[in-house]
Amino acid sequence: MFARIPERQMHILRWISTLSWLLLIASLFYDPITPWLTQANLKWSPFAIDKLTQLDCVKVQGECLIEAPYTMGISIFWGFVIPLSIVILFIGGHELWRRICPLSFLSQIPRALGLQRQRKRVNNKTGKIRYELVKVRQESWLGRNHLYLQLGLFYLGITSRLLFLNSEGILLGIVLICIIFTAILVGYLFGGKAWCQYFCPMTPVQKIYSEPRGLLNSKAHEGEQQLITQSMCRTVNSEGREQSACVACNTPCIDIDAERTYWDNITQPEQQWIYYGYFGLAIGYFLAYYLYAGNWEYYFSGIWSHEDNQLASILDSGLYVFGSSIAIPKLFFIPFIIGICGWTGYQLGKQIEKVYKAFLLRHQKLVNNEIIRHRMFTVSSCLIFNIVFFFAGHHFISFLPGFCEPFLPILITVCSGIWLYRTWKRDAYLYKRESLANRLKKQLIKLKLDVSQFLNNRSIEDLNADEIYVLAKVIPGFDKVKRLKAYKEIVKESIGEGYVNIINSRELFKDARLELNITNQEHELVLTEIEVENPSLVDPQKQTNHENWLRQESYHQEILEALIKFSKNHPHQQIILDLFDISAGRKPFDEFNDVLQKLSSEEREIIQEIRESYSITLEEEQDILTHLGADQLWKTIACNLSIIQGLEAITEGQDSFSLDNRIPTLSSEQRFFYEQAFKKFDKNGDQLLTLDELQALLRSVGRFNSADKMQELISSIDENTRSDGFTFQLFINLIHKGISDIKQSTIKQYFDFLDIDESGKISAEELRLCLQDLDLGSSEREIEQTLESVFENNSQHLSYEEFAQNIRKIIW
Known part of the structure; x- marks a missing residue:
């Protein structure tokens, strides 16, 4: 209030x-x-x-x-x-x-x-x-x-x-x-x-x-x-x-x-x-x-x-x-x-x-x-409150108008009674249940499911925790895939905001899994997806609490507002463009100090005061200011689309792989990247992606297939590779082929995938929908900042030539 x-x-x-x-x-x-x-x-x-x-x-x-x-x-x-x-x-x-x-x-x-x-x-x-x-x-x-x-x-x-x-x-x-x-x-x-x-x-x-x-x-x-x-x-x-x-x-x-x-x-x-x-x-x-x-x-x-x-x-x-x-x-x-x-x-x-x-x-x-x-x-609290006012109330009343004297004891008794009744029923389980239900409510709203028939002219915002969980069980279309997606967003948001960490998340989300019919194994796979999409969330060196998350978010907000304000005083210095280049990774973070040198001494002092007031370390500042940038954005989009295209080609019989396929020549950076990606999904370390592990992989690239579709895909793999799952060799061939050997026709397929309205140009809204659909682990603010860096000069459309140029820049 x-x-x-x-x-x-x-x-x-x-x-x-x-x-x-x-x-x-x-x-x-x-x-x-x-x-x-x-x-x-x-x-x-x-x-x-x-x-x-x-x-x-x-x-x-x-x-x-x-x-x-x-x-x-x-x-x-x-x-x-x-x-x-x-x-x-x-x-x-x-x-x-x-x-x-x-x-x-x-x-x-x-x-x-x-x-x-x-x-x-x-x-x-x-x-x-x-x-x-x-x-x-x-x-x-x-x-x-x-x-x-x-x-x-x-x-x-x-x-x-x-x-x-x-x-x-x-x-x-x-x-x-x-x-x-x-x-x-x-x-x-x-x-x-x-x-x-x-x-x-x-x-x-x-x-x-x-x-x-x-x-x-x-x-x-x-x-x-x-x-x-x-x-x-x-x-x-x-x-x-x-x-x-x-x-x-x-x-x-x-x-x-x-x-x-x-x-x-x-x-x-x-x-x-x-x-x-x-x-x-x-x-x-x-x-x-x-x-x-x-x-x-x-x-x-x-x-x-x-x-x-x-x-x-x-x-x-x-x-x-x-x-x-x-x-x-x-x-x-x-x-x-x-x-x-x-x-x-x-x-x-x-x-x-x-x-x-x-x-x-x-x-x-x-x-x-x-x-x-x-x-x-x-x-104890209710009793001592009334005892204190039994004694202190006499003096308190003497300073109030005379007509208040008979009402104050009644007010104290009624207020303490209401407080006692409401507080007695609370417990830690109810608090956590309400908190998670609120996060589930946000995910249900994002899915835009038709729930009007269940609400009787009420808003979904008015539902309590129990009603939210009941609603989640009866909504048509809120199937297993959507429940997993909603659960994943709840876990990711909670970890990102410092309420839980990857170690205690299994216990803290136990009741939510029960309500959404999600198994412990699926929880582990969800954690793996989150780790692949946003490694910093589960990095032990970067584990934080909610208060530290608020501190860093406050710094991020204030430093960006200050830089945007100061850039207006230096219209020819391209401060904001340089800042986006650093955020996108096109320029090293060390050049951030060069950007600050374009400011006046008074403005630099203000920046330093902001740093000091939030006790921001150099490592924290680098992590805060270098979120998902444009180059990483295009690399991630290309990687996701390559996996989607490759897996669908296998199921449709348009492509095949064998165990004899040799791993292509890779740089140490490339091989390390592929090994880490594969290991994060290969939970048991047997060098094979099983059905469950493959489902997690597909979810991470924005594809939520039915059980029949997944069985068809596994059957295709069995037929072509004579193995029990998706091998590391197949995984590398699939991804590396899509990224390192991008042909003009492939780029055109990617472009058509993003050009939803077939206008011949990719709009900011279309790219935003793509980012949300691919579920890259970015916050809405990070997506908006990335879009600003992609659509320069206030242009809200990307031509095929501009799109192809961005895709070619990230080829290894």
Whole structure:
């Protein structure tokens, strides 16, 4: 919901919240106005002392406290701002809070000024020096233990509040200013939202009240999956469009997908400390008021926010029971009672987990540690939310209009009840099922199948996960071939975006295979096809996570937009044409720096700032900027069409091969290319392509044959080669013959294949359809960039002569 609010509007809201907070801090040092509003017997003021307390005497350890007019800054901060932030987190979710949080906003000042710490990187091969932002490494002590640190800081904060900060305005102001400067310092030392992710004491509170999803939170894993989701970092470019500014400072990231972060971490031991420990700390905090004063009136009156000389009482007795003071200084008792309650909450939560698990086992119910812990966390969060507002709500209501008083408790109860009902039913399996169903939905839309008869005037976009899977089973025409194609696209997209890797994909897609009736063997063949079409996706050296994928995509988007913008300032330099030549492989990547030299020094500085802000290495930049280019495009098209033509010729009896055929003379590069291609389909290494392996080969070149057609093809191979499959010799002859011995008539056949409307020219749309049909493993953006490099001078048609020239260029 709040993720869709434009960044410009949220930026204004951030300024309003930040300036309001700074004004409140300033009032802690000097406030000549609000003491007048709190004077006793001021009938028209709702903040008059006698109206707030409604008690003749508030006793602390048996003695009445004397009230006097006071500044309201502290009361507003503790009684309104803090409870309001919890309400925002629980109802609006983190995607609202993180986008308006003043401290998060202020921590980004160094980034806005371009004054962030950088680390020098030297490329061992080229000796080139690059600078990148310093980020908290996941394997560092801070990366592994930041939640413990943040919970410890939270404990320190609430104990300090009871000891020093509840009524000492100037000291509270100094502490808040120190926190602001600390956040700014962290923003300088580390890239991204390092303050929010690794240091902020409010992070445990955010996790408890906004995970797996706030009441009005959007779903990052459903609907139209975009590059920018929930509260992730974003900027607005010169054209007014929002673009991602993610630098992958944490993995998984709550700002990108809170529910994914929740399920990925739920079994980690620190999560028990966060949820159960926080529950105990909150109980200990409220209990400390009672044990110190000897009654609840002290807390509910709010007199603690303007109590005189709080600092002078830190060595006084901190425990008052049965009408007697116990000689334990407040300085020691308050940290002890809150700490022991936090530890008790942690231990009690773990024990209840075990009891609940044993209960399920006794009743022979399915036991899953994730579900058990999730339900415990859900009940704990809902319960502590209501407990907090039972206490804090009294002060919160005092700052609202009188007519709100009867409605706020009802609102809190209803909202928490709805949240509990919705969250209780969630589990990791359902989250993954919804995510994969959303990807399947996209593939069904791409196939353009007629599904209107099944939807009853509903849109396919409105279907839930279960309905999508049912629809996939009953749609006419969604046969085995199309299911495999859809499944392959789902797997490829998930791997490409860093959600899974090739190693764990088999387990993670198990349920999707069950729904689509796809076997484990077919899954392995799909992975092989993906590896052939796009080796970088499965390269162990290039395995990435979703956050890193977003970082690289953000860099790609921003660097191209910057270069296109700068090229307009240098119309005679052909910057964009040179860039496409590098992307297409016609020029080496080393010439990219030559392209940058055509820019002004100011423009080059901007390019360098973009590199540094996304911590892009030389290898990453080369991989990002050298996607499928025009030369590789034509080579791939020729290879695919040659295989198609050769296989169809065999089945029609127009061509034959024998085991005695010698392998043609090949260069080392050619032989390596052919061997790698063959091995990727020859799964068992027997030097033969079996029926299943041959089907995978045909799918990779855009041909989806029926079982009868495949049997006919195998029979032709058996008859001609007297073997059990498609041999390596036949494979080489088939491909090499088509690529190395392209005749004029063959080129004409290729041209006619692409010239769908028989106009005598290949249009951009026809070539786009061909690329999609051949399934070359390219994203839509890469296809569009490739088409721009092919159709130069704004021409949208390719003549036969131009087509033949491009095909001949790639002949080995």
